[in-house]
């Protein structure tokens with residue numbers, strides 16, 4: 001990439017090591033962007049795309065993107081909102097889904113949100129929690145702590161916690177129950193507000209690739225054998241991107257039909273497809289998909 005000027009290289013901040021790292025690295029790999037990760041380096045240039053990767057703590061990423069030290073970055077939406085930094089969400093990435101919830105000791109009765117009136121809360125998300133309580137008209141005391149939030153009630157630090165929940169097993173093993181979901185999150189791609197024209201072009205190129213990868217993940221390639229007299233029925237069930245490919249089989253009176261369909265549509269239509277006489281149905285993953 002030595003012939004590319006530094007001003008045209010998109011600086012991408014990714015979490016160095018944590019829950020977002022693996023999926024972020026995989027996404028760039030699926031987009032065909034090569035770079036070395038896990039070498040202990042703080043930054044590295046891609047060998048085949050005008051991008052430089054910065055490996056950071058997730059909490060630092062919104063600030064770096066706001067300041068323009070990085071041009072774009074990947075963070076959990078929870079971190080983006082809590083940071084309150086002036087950056088834009090350019091794309092939702094669909095991985096690292098989780099929720100931010102209020103939980104209380106399991107043995108305490110909970111009838112509704114008014115039971116939280118006047119309580120104290122331990123959380124690493126004081127802004128999101130504060131906004132929620134205000135919106136709900138709940139007066140409470142917020143203790144900001146940076147880790148192990150779930151032990152706060154058992155050590156007498158707070159009546160309730162507000163923390164990230166995924167499977168719910170951390171709450172369960174700490175004797176807590178989830179009573180209010182206050183925020184839902186997934187990984188998002190954030191970008192600096194005033195990217196140069198050159199960098200915007202690189203970002204557009206990247207987003208085009210990300211969308212192709214995401215579409216492919218939701219779709220499957222389907223191949224099946226159909227008796228010729230049933231072709232029209234079957235084609236109407238799997239219309240594909242434009243229309244299916246139909247090729248004759250060596251056995252007379254039969255054709256092979258190839259098409260693309262959404263995974264959900266597949267499960268909804270499979271019985272009808274079989275009832276219409278299709279046989280030898282194969283469903284295979286798609287790597288990239290461009291309309």
Ligand code: PRT
Nearest residue numbers: 018019020057058059076096098164165166167168169170
């Ligand atoms: O070191 P660095 O600061 O970069 O990372 P970090 O430790 O602050 O963050 P990390 O890697 O734990 O999480 C990064 C992002 O992943 C978060 O900001 C969320 O957007 C998302 N995410 C998805 C999660 C979880 N799932 C999750 N389960 N973040 C944290 N958790 C923790 C939660 O805090 C709790 O302790 O997992 C526990 C709950 O999990 P369950 O499955 O027991 O409910």
Ligand code: ZN
Nearest residue numbers: 057058059060
């Ligand atoms: Zn963090």
